[in-house]
Amino acid sequence: MKQKIVVAGNGMVGYKFCEKLIAKNELARYEITVFGEEPRPAYDRVHLSAYFEGKTAEELTMAPLDWYAAHNIQLVLGDPVSFINPVNKTITSMKGVVVSYDKLILATGSAAFVPPIPGSEKDGVFVYRTIEDLDLIMDYSKKARKGAVIGGGLLGLEAAKAVADLGLETHVIEFAPRLMPRQLDEAGAVILKDKIEELGITVHLSKGTASIDGENAIKALTFTDGVVLDVDMLVISAGIKPRDELAVKTGLAVGKRGGIVVNEYMQTSDPNIYAIGECALFQEMIYGLVAPGYEMAEVAVAHIAGIERTFAPYDMSTKLKLLGVDVASYGDCYGTTPQSKTIVFEDKVKGIYKRMNISEDGKTLYGGILVGEAENYNMLLQTFKNGIVLPPNPEDLMLGSRGGSDSSANGLSMLPDEALICSCEGVSKGDICGAVRELNITDMAGMKACNKAGTGCGGCVPLVKDLINDTMKSLGKVVKTVLCEHFAYSRQELYDIVKIQEIKTFDQALDQVGKGCGCEVCKPAIASILSSTWNEMILKHAPLQDTNDKFLANIQKGGTYSVVPRIPGGEITPDKLIVIGSVAKKYNLYTKITGGQRIDMFGAHVHELPDIWEELINAGFESGHAYGKALRTVKSCVGSTWCRFGLHDSVGFAIRIEERYRGLRAPHKLKSAVSGCVRECAEAKSKDFGIIATEKGWNLFVCGNGGSNPQHALLFASDIDEATCIKYIDRFLMFYMKTAEPLSRTATWLNKMEGGINYLKEVVIEDSLGICDQLEREMQFMVDTYACEWAEVVNNPELRKRFKHFVNSDEADPTVAFKTEREQKFPVDWK
Amino acid sequence: MEEKEMPNPIEQLQKVSWIKACTTDSIPENEGGCVMIKGKQIAIFNFTKTGEWFATDNQCPHKMQMILSRGMLGDQAGEPKVACPYHKKTFSLNTGECMSGEEYSIQTYPVKIEKNEVFIGLRD
Numbered sequence: 001m002k003q004k005i006v007v008a009g010n011g012m013v014g015y016k017f018c019e020k021l022i023a024k025n026e027l028a029r030y031e032i033t034v035f036g037e038e039p040r041p042a043y044d045r046v047h048l049s050a051y052f053e054g055k056t057a058e059e060l061t062m063a064p065l066d067w068y069a070a071h072n073i074q075l076v077l078g079d080p081v082s083f084i085n086p087v088n089k090t091i092t093s094m095k096g097v098v099v100s101y102d103k104l105i106l107a108t109g110s111a112a113f114v115p116p117i118p119g120s121e122k123d124g125v126f127v128y129r130t131i132e133d134l135d136l137i138m139d140y141s142k143k144a145r146k147g148a149v150i151g152g153g154l155l156g157l158e159a160a161k162a163v164a165d166l167g168l169e170t171h172v173i174e175f176a177p178r179l180m181p182r183q184l185d186e187a188g189a190v191i192l193k194d195k196i197e198e199l200g201i202t203v204h205l206s207k208g209t210a211s212i213d214g215e216n217a218i219k220a221l222t223f224t225d226g227v228v229l230d231v232d233m234l235v236i237s238a239g240i241k242p243r244d245e246l247a248v249k250t251g252l253a254v255g256k257r258g259g260i261v262v263n264e265y266m267q268t269s270d271p272n273i274y275a276i277g278e279c280a281l282f283q284e285m286i287y288g289l290v291a292p293g294y295e296m297a298e299v300a301v302a303h304i305a306g307i308e309r310t311f312a313p314y315d316m317s318t319k320l321k322l323l324g325v326d327v328a329s330y331g332d333c334y335g336t337t338p339q340s341k342t343i344v345f346e347d348k349v350k351g352i353y354k355r356m357n358i359s360e361d362g363k364t365l366y367g368g369i370l371v372g373e374a375e376n377y378n379m380l381l382q383t384f385k386n387g388i389v390l391p392p393n394p395e396d397l398m399l400g401s402r403g404g405s406d407s408s409a410n411g412l413s414m415l416p417d418e419a420l421i422c423s424c425e426g427v428s429k430g431d432i433c434g435a436v437r438e439l440n441i442t443d444m445a446g447m448k449a450c451n452k453a454g455t456g457c458g459g460c461v462p463l464v465k466d467l468i469n470d471t472m473k474s475l476g477k478v479v480k481t482v483l484c485e486h487f488a489y490s491r492q493e494l495y496d497i498v499k500i501q502e503i504k505t506f507d508q509a510l511d512q513v514g515k516g517c518g519c520e521v522c523k524p525a526i527a528s529i530l531s532s533t534w535n536e537m538i539l540k541h542a543p544l545q546d547t548n549d550k551f552l553a554n555i556q557k558g559g560t561y562s563v564v565p566r567i568p569g570g571e572i573t574p575d576k577l578i579v580i581g582s583v584a585k586k587y588n589l590y591t592k593i594t595g596g597q598r599i600d601m602f603g604a605h606v607h608e609l610p611d612i613w614e615e616l617i618n619a620g621f622e623s624g625h626a627y628g629k630a631l632r633t634v635k636s637c638v639g640s641t642w643c644r645f646g647l648h649d650s651v652g653f654a655i656r657i658e659e660r661y662r663g664l665r666a667p668h669k670l671k672s673a674v675s676g677c678v679r680e681c682a683e684a685k686s687k688d689f690g691i692i693a694t695e696k697g698w699n700l701f702v703c704g705n706g707g708s709n710p711q712h713a714l715l716f717a718s719d720i721d722e723a724t725c726i727k728y729i730d731r732f733l734m735f736y737m738k739t740a741e742p743l744s745r746t747a748t749w750l751n752k753m754e755g756g757i758n759y760l761k762e763v764v765i766e767d768s769l770g771i772c773d774q775l776e777r778e779m780q781f782m783v784d785t786y787a788c789e790w791a792e793v794v795n796n797p798e799l800r801k802r803f804k805h806f807v808n809s810d811e812a813d814p815t816v817a818f819k820t821e822r823e824q825k826f827p828v829d830w831k
Numbered sequence: 832m833e834e835k836e837m838p839n840p841i842e843q844l845q846k847v848s849w850i851k852a853c854t855t856d857s858i859p860e861n862e863g864g865c866v867m868i869k870g871k872q873i874a875i876f877n878f879t880k881t882g883e884w885f886a887t888d889n890q891c892p893h894k895m896q897m898i899l900s901r902g903m904l905g906d907q908a909g910e911p912k913v914a915c916p917y918h919k920k921t922f923s924l925n926t927g928e929c930m931s932g933e934e935y936s937i938q939t940y941p942v943k944i945e946k947n948e949v950f951i952g953l954r955d
Contacts, residue, residue: 517880517905518904518905519912520905523903524903542859542862543859543860543861543903544903547903555898557894559897805897807853807864807865807866807875808857808866
């Protein structure tokens with residue numbers, strides 16, 4: 001008979017328990033029922049603040065509902081376990097469901113600790129724990145201007161980031177005399193405070209809150225020293241308290257300050273009941289991090305399956321990015337080990353603080369702190385955990401080698417194979433290198449699929465990547481991305497070469513850095529680079545252009561072309577509509593409205609193109625570049641000019657954007673849109689760059705994609721004005737044009753980018769590479785040198801000659817044939 | 832030029848009639864152009880990079896489109912080729928064979944340049 005397992009709680013750890021049980025392939029032996037209090041399946045609470053940056057609840061979900069179904073797990077949501085009968089071994093849910101168990105797992109997690117401050121029940125006072133909490137905060141923030149967070153620890157600063165991201169004036173209130181009192185020393189906390197205050201957040205230290213004031217809704221906070229701070233929203237994030245009420249009711253042993261007492265097998269005082277995660281108290285300690293929670297899940301699974309595995313006091317080293325500031329602390333961070341000595345590095349200008357505590361003989365690392373820059377954290381942590389002997393100048397490990405570094409100097413080779421790299425998933429260095437050597441894993445995505453390394457908190461990802469690369473190098477396997485057989489360079493390298501060596505033609509490029517005659521891969525790629533660099537008339541490089549760029553129109557079935565004049569923002573006068581209608585009628589063209597709010601005229605013979613464009617240009621139209629790997633259209637909704645919901649003039653802004661970037665040649669086509677409010681009628685989030693009006697300005701989204709692989713654009717900057725928006729787009733587009741592979745849309749480009757959207761923000765917003773001035777200058781050059789290609793052709797008899805089917809006659813291609821359907825012409829089908 | 836196995840050996844060349852197609856300056860450098868000869872559309876390529884001229888059917892056998900003269904020139908390991916604008920099927924300009932793994936091929940024709948005129952050799 002199957003053993004019945006009931007899991008009370010569907011948070012990250014409760015989910016992980018199920019996952020690990022399934023991984024043991026022992027499903028056949030068990031019947032699993034999971035009760036969750038929240039209305040949705042387990043989600044990634046560690047990255048909860050990503051919800052404010054536009055991640056959806058679905059994206060944060062650990063596994064979709066189908067996953068539970070596929071593994072025969074009964075999942076009951078919105079209905080927590082409310083009663084345990086340990087004698088009959090049954091539980092009763094809040095809604096009255098009774099289930100019997102052989103083993104019961106308590107994974108009830110923790111709740112936000114709310115200090116007993118009078119007034120905490122008032123409107124506008126929140127905790128920061130669940131997606132529902134976040135929804136409430138987001139909703140309330142719309143009518144708030146000034147927000148405070150009680151709690152200057154790890155969770156409090158996370159909440160402060162959220163409040164700041166929502167555009168509120170933000171205050172952080174900490175009872176202790178320094179921020180993050182559990183992880184940082186005084187000096188480190190001062191640097192962190194400075195950095196946070198640079199962001200416009202006010203930090204109040206040594207402040208006890210006496211009362212939360214206001215009639216129904218919060219209006220102010222009164223501190224114990226009598227000072228009053230006016231705020232209209234408050235988030236309490238002062239710590240966690242284990243959810244042990246069920247255990248208390250059942251008579252299980254609990255700690256003095258809460259937490260369900262467990263042994264090294266995660267068993268509670270009732271051997272058939274286990275407790276794991278933040279509700280469990282192991283040796284007087286609550287573990288509020290995800291990695292030890294996962295280890296507890298592993299231990300409980302092992303014990304139930306009859307495998308020997310015990311839980312040991314867990315290292316609480318941690319590295320995070322708080323409000324954009326790297327903070328890490330590991331091992332004995334305060335140097336309390338007897339006879340330890342301390343090395344400190346402090347740079348108040350850059351806001352960097354580093355400390356390492358080492359043994360008297362300088363050979364052993366006990367622990368340390370990093371603030372402002374934590375690049376070397378993983379290496380320091382490994383050195384500490386594995387007891388690796390420190391180099392003669394231990395500070396090199398903390399400060400980074402200054403000059404002359406090579407891959408052996410990053411110290412990875414010194415790590416033993418048993419070194420735990422991903423502590424969330426328990427993946428060792430040996431596992432990772434073995435996967436590269438034996439399973440041919442070559443990238444992070446493959447490694448994640450192979451052994452889940454880096455899928456938990458994500459902190460080890462840089463180290464895993466280094467290990468993959470180093471192992472591949474040792475196998476002589478590193479494959480360079482080259483354009484084709486004619487150029488042994490990537491597109492990005494060629495872009496730099498073209499610029500630095502001032503290459504203006506394809507033959508020059510071939511002579512200087514290529515070989516052979518070129519092909520259909522490198523010719524259009526070089527043409528695009530030449531355009532993106534020198535912005536010359538593209539027919540100057542006609543032999544390099546794909547057919548659409550060669551004839552400045554889109555080739556269609558049967559060998560005829562379609563014509564799309566630019567209609568910026570989709571706004572067009574009746575007179576211009578009539579022109580399009582009469583031209584289409586005169587040349588017998590099939591007409592259709594495009595997805596980008598313009599009009600496409602199909603079925604033009606190649607020799608008719610210049611005549612058609614002459615008429616269009618005389619009527620004030622210009623090329624729509626529908627044929628180019630270039631900016632296509634900037635779609636818009638009607639915005640505040642007509643729409644009762646519109647916040648700003650989205651059409652006007654769309655026109656401004658479209659006219660700024662028209663004609664811009666890029667590695668692939670570029671699409672954009674501007675919406676006048678959050679209803680998003682212009683579908684800006686499906687574009688390479690999309691702009692959505694907010695109460696306070698515009699939100700800029702980047703790297704979205706429609707098509708076969710739809711991907712929502714990610715929030716890049718919030719509540720910015722038009723000038724800032726254009727500045728960021730200038731830099732973003734130029735950076736894309738310089739670094740993307742040929743025919744790679746912005747979404748693919750971002751997906752492949754190490755560091756992803758955060759890295760992109762660092763480069764484009766924070767100017768981490770120091771190239772933003774240059775990017776802006778280069779974009780301004782492109783804007784200033786724009787000219788309509790069709791106007792040039794129409795006025796140049798030599799260029800007009802190119803538009804012929806036969807070189808020895810003026811006739812049209814006699815094989816072109818049309819049929820009529822729905823009162824319009826169509827090409828006959830091809831075979 | 833190195834001797835290659837072509838379907839147009841010298842004996843065959845002697846049996847063809849040379850037909851004037853166009854002037855050399857009517858085909859842009861490193862591009863193609865289409866001529867109508869005896870009711871047949873022929874693509875002529877001015878492979879300036881190597882100084883060679885080639886002629887093939889204008890029709891791409893993949894979707895039967897009259898288009899190859901608008902194709903892009905290039906080489907693969909030294910073999911001159913043209914890529915069809917529609918789906919990037921490539922064909923050898925020497926043999927007419929498809930170089931993207933398809934069974935079909937295109938007809939090639941001998942070309943000669945006299946003064947500044949292009950002649951195509953057609954079998955009677």
